[in-house]
Amino acid sequence: MEHQEIVHRCFRCGYCKFTEDYHDINCPPYLKFGLDTYAAGGRMWLINAWLNHGIETSKHYAEILYLCNTCGNCKEHCVFTFKDDLLNIFEAAKAELVEKGLIPPAVKDYLQGIVANGNPYKEPQNKRGRWAEGTDIQTFSDQEFLFYVGDAGSYDEPGKKMALSVGSLLSKGGLSIGILGSKEKCDGNDVKALGETGLFAKLAEENIRLFKEIGVKNIITLDPHAFNVFTKEYPKLGGKFKAWHYTQVLAMLVKDKKIPLSGYNAKVTYQDPCYLGRHNDIYNPPREILKAIPGLVFSEMKRNRKNSLCCGGGGGNFMTDVSGLGKDSSSRIRIREALETGAEILAVVCPICYKMLDDAVKEEGVEEKIKVQDIAEIVHQAIRS
């Protein structure tokens, strides 16, 4: 297994579980179950045991590996020199299971959906662009930017809402964008995180071929997960495109006054998504956007920036997570934390965060107190009022 030589070096000291200042636990599966096996140290020791036949493959072993959200808190806070390889190790361990076909059924479903329809929602490929019907958003032909929407943005309710608000805002800002519509396929970021390296490579190659064919040079993504894979992995496979997350572009448009903001009196806090924040060190653009809106009162949650608490949806988990939304799920904890700031709106910039946190608001029964909105929706409000 790749990185095999590192696995035994874990000291199971637990730094990986915490925020930087140790004030709270920041690993979603560990928060939920409270058993050490679900934290990074536990996973490392179990993978080591599995490699040395101390334990055998089992349903529970697979569960433990696949419950990891790949949020990156562990690699942020581990004190050892191999910290940067932690997620790679977990991925490699999952790849071993994929090879043996010993993955949880929900994960199998997820992957099969993508093979069959190019998305894990079991929706047909040809319905992919439907969210844009009735809007001015065009199919990509030779516009300056490809607006890459992704699976959640194409099929999931909150995701589609986001795609609409972001798409229309980018156009309003004067950008020339086009979408792939029914030609669009899964970007593969989470497929890779789930250890299905073969499927990932196939998806990436197909996407790269298509992008090149139709002359894509610049990509704006809705989803930080896509942003991550386009900037980090696609170049290794020959796909060198310039990619931005929509908040980076939006921040520039707001700064250059391309989008007129009259104001919006709201108390807002912000969820740093893992694949924009910890994975790619992008923390400022969303904040710049919010702070530029007159009347908007912005406050930070206790855990922010590189200490942000993952919504629990990463690593394919928002579709494959079997454990439901108990009170110890990170998404519900996050809503409680957002309420502590006095905010009425929890701003998100990732369709997965959107779904997870929106569901959590309902589970917590606090719909009257706080709502989840993506930043583009908030900006729309600021233009209207």
Next chain:
Amino acid sequence: MYTLRFDENLCATCQTVDCRVKCQFIKMERETGHKEMMKIVRGEDSSVLQDCKTCYGCEEYCPRGNHPFYLITERREEKGILTASRAITNQWINMCEPQGKYKVGEIKEKALSCCFIGELRRFARGKLFEDLRSSYILGPEFFCEVVYLHFAKPSIIKKRLPKVIENIKQLGVKQLICMHDECYGSFTSLAPAYGMEVPFEPIHYFEYLFEKLTDVKGEIRPLKIRAAYQRPCSSRLSSDKHHFAEKIFDLIGVEMVKREYQGENALCCGEVLRMVAGYEVANEVQKKNIDDMVLSEAEYCVFNCPYCEMALSEKVTKRGIKPIHIIDLCKMAIGEK
């Protein structure tokens, strides 16, 4: 075997005894000074061997280049007189021992010496260093060894410095730009004093900076600031290059404030004093130095040596003076960050 080249007669016939009279730490007039120096020359005990604070000053004061400080250091070791404690002395001897961990870039005939100080490599960026950045040496194998004068261990210098010179020679370096003032002093003062041949041309980085700045004169925007210059102890070994400090300042529009402790009367940064002579002396020297900077209304304190910088940055900041290394100052003047 390397021995210190000094001429007994030069000391015996000296009229001014500047080495003792000008010493900032031991108050002595000419007659007593001469007596004590002759004791040292003859290998006898002298209070100077106990009280010298290793500021390197008398290397500069001596008008005859007779290396009074190197002599004091030799005698100290001969007599087993330590400056700092044994444990600290050994720590520094161990710390800089070559262990095969060094870095060498793509060496051309002209190369940068970053001594043993990583920070100096970080400084070597931007326009002023663009041709030379990749041609560098860094590590204990290229260490100037001068610090062992502070610890009265010339034996370490005699053992390691020839190897350092050999290492540099083997790389084919013809001109070595010494980013550490002390390295320049090592190759131009210390090595020759011991009869060590230096088969390359050492260039003081001040001189290099001055030339480079002159080349890009058009891009200089005068900084219009008042700055105190912190002259390092090692500058005493290369007083012929000291004037470049002021020349650089003039070129980039920085006023070197006139103050008491400058030039020949400069005060060392004090941290080695702390190891060698205790906290009272160190604190007193540092206070005098910084009070002087404050009195002269300096906005900045400009450093030459990274160790001076480590010693005094926090302390000058507390008194409202901004610390900056001269290389960063030059970069500021040409609009680089």
Next chain:
Amino acid sequence: MGVDKMTDIYKSLVEIVGEEHVSNRKEELYFYARDPGLMPAHEPDYVVAPETPEEIQEIVMLANKEKIPIVPMGAGMALTGLIIPLKGGIVIDMKRMRKILEVNEKARYAVVEGGTSQGALKAYLDRNYPNLRHSIPDAPPTVTIAANVAIHGQGRLTQQYGFNSDMVSGLEVVLPTGEIAKIGSCSMSPSWFSKGPTLPDLSGLFLGWLGTTGIITKVGIKLYPRKKMRDVEIFVTDREDLIPEILFRLTHTEMLEDMTAWFQAKPIIFQGNHHVTLYITGDTDEELEFKRKMVWDSLKEFRDSKDGGFMWILPAMKPTFLDMPQRSITTFADVKKGGGFEYSGPIALIEKYPVLARKLVELGTKFKVAYSGMARVIGRSHAMMFGIAFTFNRADPDMMERVRKALHEGITFAFDQGGIPWKPTVEEQKMAMERMDPNTLKLMKMIKENLDPNGIMNPGNWKVN
């Protein structure tokens, strides 16, 4: 145990804590069978992570009924195998109980749960009571306050105030027979200002017993003034025989926050020397510099004779020393790229430092293992914890065996020098009991038997014959 019985016990545990927080699956059993030290593994039958003292109470009553062992655990970083379930049974992972219940600023105490971590308390005080601090150890911040006091751990304030267990201000415990008892002033007052005095001090029934007399579900911990500034000095000498006198003089000043003496062969900058790291704190520059002066003056004799001197700590090095907890202590585990680190820390008179130091160097050479020696001063030189530490590669069983041997020889020597064990392995416990006054042993036996008649609490530990 019959399968039916096991299913029953499992079902009962699920009913008590909820399915998510129980496991009898291979993976949990594997993980909780071991710690990152050297002691051999032994699997439990169940692992549970309760959330309330009442849940623990129910588990204890179940255990008594079924005569099944219980092993409470914090983070498991004592490294001496104290949380390894020697006779199987139920491991109770306390870390879900991690709240901070109360901070009484003026009385300077905090009340936390049985699984609250050192890191959480530090962060909470940093944010909400910046003028208060607690005695934090250098172990990873996940370690729990309750476990630390239960094994008589030490921390940053030990040189001033004694063992961390001396700083306890009250306990709530679940007794081995299932009752929940309050220990100290909290047994009759709403305030947790004393762990015993002036009532009969019952805290002694639970501190130092390695989990054999009950489970701590709440602990009151004393807090101390926290000054705005903190600085570090390191005094270095090449003569270990001078260390006891140096420490004596330094403690006389009463100016120090914390003080440790340490030595190690690598990296080369430390070779051949003994270092005394000392910390001073102050609210003003004046206070800090005054303390620094007192400290320097107290060692004038050694400085004048050149037998020792203060090191120049370069600005880049300082953050490592000022880190709380010190991360470099944890990263020592990976020196051999093997994630392994174990130490024995006998408590002894400071005058034994020189012989113990020489012994450690001897052991390092004899067994060809990388060592690190450290002494933490306890109180005003009343004693020291002398840490005999070795780092090993977990993938190298021969190295691990050599480390075991080195530790055994080291601790035997320490006992010969009049030391007592700290958080002893089962073997060290036996060695200690062999040397102990028989009437003391009898007393220990009597207490254990009465508190834990069914012998379910961490059996195999403090096993008095």
